[in-house]
Amino acid sequence: MINKERKPTAIERFLLHIHPNKIDAEAIKFTKTFGLGGISALLFVLLAISGILLRFTYVPTPESAYDSIIFLQEKILFGRLLRNIHHFSATIMVVTSFLHLIRTYYSQSLYFERSKNWIYGLLLMFLVLFSNFTGYLLPWDQLAYWAVTIMTNMLEYIPIMGDLLANMFRGGDMVNGVTLLNFYNLHTGVLPLFFVFFMSMHFWLVRKAKGVIVSESTEKEMVSVFPNLVVKEIMLALIVLAAIFLLSIFIDAPLLDKASITISPNPSKAPWYFMGVQELLLHIHPVFAVFVIPVAMLSLFFYLPYFKYSKVNIGVWFNSKIGKSLTIISVLFSFIFTLIVILISEYIIDFSSWVPKLPLLISTGLFPVLIFLIPTAGFLYYWYKVKNTGFVETVMSLVTIIITSYIVMMAVGVWFRGEGMNLIF
Amino acid sequence: MTQESKKNRVTRRKFIKGLIAAVVSFEIIYVLYGLVGKKRPNLMNKNLFNAGKVSSFENDKIYPFGSGLFYLFKYSDGGFLAISIKCTHLGCMVQFDSKNQGFMCPCHSSKFNKYGEVLSPPATRALDIFPITIEKGEILVDNEHPIQRNIFKPSQLTYI
Numbered sequence: 001m002i003n004k005e006r007k008p009t010a011i012e013r014f015l016l017h018i019h020p021n022k023i024d025a026e027a028i029k030f031t032k033t034f035g036l037g038g039i040s041a042l043l044f045v046l047l048a049i050s051g052i053l054l055r056f057t058y059v060p061t062p063e064s065a066y067d068s069i070i071f072l073q074e075k076i077l078f079g080r081l082l083r084n085i086h087h088f089s090a091t092i093m094v095v096t097s098f099l100h101l102i103r104t105y106y107s108q109s110l111y112f113e114r115s116k117n118w119i120y121g122l123l124l125m126f127l128v129l130f131s132n133f134t135g136y137l138l139p140w141d142q143l144a145y146w147a148v149t150i151m152t153n154m155l156e157y158i159p160i161m162g163d164l165l166a167n168m169f170r171g172g173d174m175v176n177g178v179t180l181l182n183f184y185n186l187h188t189g190v191l192p193l194f195f196v197f198f199m200s201m202h203f204w205l206v207r208k209a210k211g212v213i214v215s216e217s218t219e220k221e222m223v224s225v226f227p228n229l230v231v232k233e234i235m236l237a238l239i240v241l242a243a244i245f246l247l248s249i250f251i252d253a254p255l256l257d258k259a260s261i262t263i264s265p266n267p268s269k270a271p272w273y274f275m276g277v278q279e280l281l282l283h284i285h286p287v288f289a290v291f292v293i294p295v296a297m298l299s300l301f302f303y304l305p306y307f308k309y310s311k312v313n314i315g316v317w318f319n320s321k322i323g324k325s326l327t328i329i330s331v332l333f334s335f336i337f338t339l340i341v342i343l344i345s346e347y348i349i350d351f352s353s354w355v356p357k358l359p360l361l362i363s364t365g366l367f368p369v370l371i372f373l374i375p376t377a378g379f380l381y382y383w384y385k386v387k388n389t390g391f392v393e394t395v396m397s398l399v400t401i402i403i404t405s406y407i408v409m410m411a412v413g414v415w416f417r418g419e420g421m422n423l424i425f
Numbered sequence: 426m427t428q429e430s431k432k433n434r435v436t437r438r439k440f441i442k443g444l445i446a447a448v449v450s451f452e453i454i455y456v457l458y459g460l461v462g463k464k465r466p467n468l469m470n471k472n473l474f475n476a477g478k479v480s481s482f483e484n485d486k487i488y489p490f491g492s493g494l495f496y497l498f499k500y501s502d503g504g505f506l507a508i509s510i511k512c513t514h515l516g517c518m519v520q521f522d523s524k525n526q527g528f529m530c531p532c533h534s535s536k537f538n539k540y541g542e543v544l545s546p547p548a549t550r551a552l553d554i555f556p557i558t559i560e561k562g563e564i565l566v567d568n569e570h571p572i573q574r575n576i577f578k579p580s581q582l583t584y585i
Contacts, residue, residue, distance in 0.1 A: 146517065150532070153516035168461055173571060174494075174511070182461055262491045262510075264517035266531035281515075282533070282547060352546065360549060420534035 008226065018203055019229060020211065022222040027212040028229045032107075035236045036100035040128075041203075042237050043093040044195060046244070050086040051188065058138065060184035062177045065140035066258040073255075080252065087253035088244050090132050094273050097128045102403065105304070106327070106396070107317050109213040115305035117205040122301060124198050127191055129273060134187035136271050137180060145259035146268040148183075149175050154270075154277065157286035174261070215315035267421045275413030276406040282421060283345040285365030293369070297402060304399070309392045323393040326383060330397040333379060334404035341372055342412055346423055376401055473558070473565040476507075479585060480562065487521055487539060493568050495555055496521055496528075498539065504582025507566045508541045509553040513573075519552065528552065540577035551575055557583040 008016060026032070057076065059068040072079040101121060104110055110118040137148045152175065155166040171178025206212070214220075256265075270278045280289040311319075318324035349371075351363040380398060383389045389397075418424035474493040482488060485501040491510075498506040508528075510518045517532035527544060528537040536544040541552035553571035557564060562585075574581065 146532070149517065150515040153514075168458065171461065173569075174516075262494070262518055264531050268515075268517050268532035278515075286549065364546075421532070422534070 016226060019225040023225050023229060024214050025221040025223045026214045033212055036096050036103055039240050040093055040097045040100055042240060043089045046089045050082055053082055054086055060180050062180055069139050081248055084248035084253050085244060088247045093128055094132055097125055101125055108314050108319055110305045111312055111314060113209045118305050120198055120202045124202060127195055131191045133271055134183040137183045139255055140259045142256040142259055142265050143254060145175060146264055147270050150268055150270050154290045157290040213315040266419050267417060272414050276410035279409040279413035284368045285361055288365045288369055311390055312392055319392045322389055323396055326389060326393050326397050327400050330400040331404050334401040335408055338405045338408040474568045476564040476566055478562055479564060495568055500582055504584050505557050506582055507555040507557050509571050512548060513550040513552060514548040542577050554581055559585055
């Protein structure tokens with residue numbers, strides 16, 4: 001029971017400061033946001049606490065890192081549980097912040113006064129991935145070592161400054177003790193600091209934009225935040241905490257053999273959320289896979305709120321009925337098309353030997369890109385010009401195709417690539 | 426003067442602010458690069474790798490030096506080539522397959538011939554080589570400074 005007479009304490013009032021006093025009843029429906037941003041924030045707190053505790057035993061040197069984790073797991077009460085909690089919170093945070101990102105996009109909450117917050121959100125997404133990646137190396141086992149080797153070597157393919165960048169992160173041309181120290185400091189010092197700053201900005205900008213987006217047509221019924229919203233938040237937080245504790249009790253975070261710099265496991269894979277890029281690398285020239293395509297995609301995502309749209313229905317899922325059907329069709333199109341292109345590229349296409357006279361950048365770079373780009377452009381052209389779908393919906397379809405395609409590549413990379421990165425069914 | 430052009434005009438104040446911001450960021454980047462990017466001498470092995478006496482190697486054979494992260498190849502005319510075991514695709518460690526007389530990467534199955542040239546992708550470049558110096562009949566390999574190359578040329582060999 002909630003005692004409505006009780007006044008919140010100072011600390012409770014400080015925490016409540018994040019919310020207004022009164023809020024639109026529409027805005028606190030669970031299905032409005034699915035609480036995804038809140039869950040990500042909660043996971044950040046959980047990660048900070050468990051991370052600080054883990055720092056008491058962790059030793060960031062190649063000689064002792066692995067042994068310190070074994071020590072933590074076997075000699076310290078609840079040590080293994082602590083590591084599992086950190087592991088699962090981090091993994092789930094990648095998922096929830098990604099879902100939060102696409103929820104924001106598909107519920108059309110990134111235009112006008114929210115455009116700046118979309119940028120902060122993207123930066124936070126980058127921080128989530130970068131933190132996750134720097135943490136990946138710390139156990140110093142075979143999984144960690146080779147995943148980071150592969151990722152930092154991907155950087156080398158960036159034209160002109162790739163080598164410089166990769167060598168800066170690694171502190172040399174191989175992953176070694178300097179890399180571990182760099183990553184440790186980024187993971188436990190630099191990135192959390194950035195997190196706190198960007199999260200504060202992110203929350204403040206939500207408040208500035210008058211809270212969670214509500215479509216304009218709905219009639220406003222204001223209710224007080226305490227207890228209406230706060231009870232929901234606490235309930236969700238408790239469910240998430242319980243789920244993570246249960247996971248951590250029954251499933252252990254992976255830990256393979258200690259890293260060995262002369263033995264590469266077969267196959268060696270990047271962390272799962274980067275497997276889409278590694279899959280792309282198998283099909284397309286590295287300059288395209290690691291540089292041209294990611295830069296193009298990132299620019300698109302950053303520019304999304306700033307296109308000159310004509311009819312934007314703010315707060316309406318998929319902008320319109322047509323938008324919703326087009327999104328579903330785009331998911332299906334992209335899913336099937338990406339799978340087909342992967343199979344064709346794996347078994348049939350061999351441009352480098354068909355046209356050996358052309359430079360590799362064109363034969364294994366431009367040609368495969370065109371194989372994907374031309375049908376996709378045709379698909380979008382058909383909807384935009386022939387079916388007269390709005391511009392907002394067409395851009396949404398493009399974004400859907402890109403996201404689905406990445407997820408398909410990621411799934412193929414993670415689950416369907418075996419020895420020597422050959423396809424397995 | 427219109428409102429718009431007034432807003433975009435670079436005033437002295439704006440210029441100085443911008444200049445200060447630029448100098449400070451440059452300095453931060455410079456210091457950061459020095460801290461993060463440079464190899465730290467106490468953590469690095471500075472010495473050249475001693476691979477042993479010239480006379481102990483046979484012509485046209487490959488010798489693995491796992492701890493030095495290279496394969497030493499003695500060409501049929503007696504020249505030496507130190508081939509890095511780091512795959513040029515994504516940095517895994519290649520292995521010499523004596524049956525096919527070539528290198529193979531276990532991670533993504535790039536194949537190289539015994540000179541380190543690409544036989545099958547995804548690798549796009551031949552395996553790197555390390556500079557060799559021969560002093561008093563001993564082979565010294567500088568395994569911290571890989572040299573990139575696309576194909577094998579006899580000029581890459583080191584002779585006594």
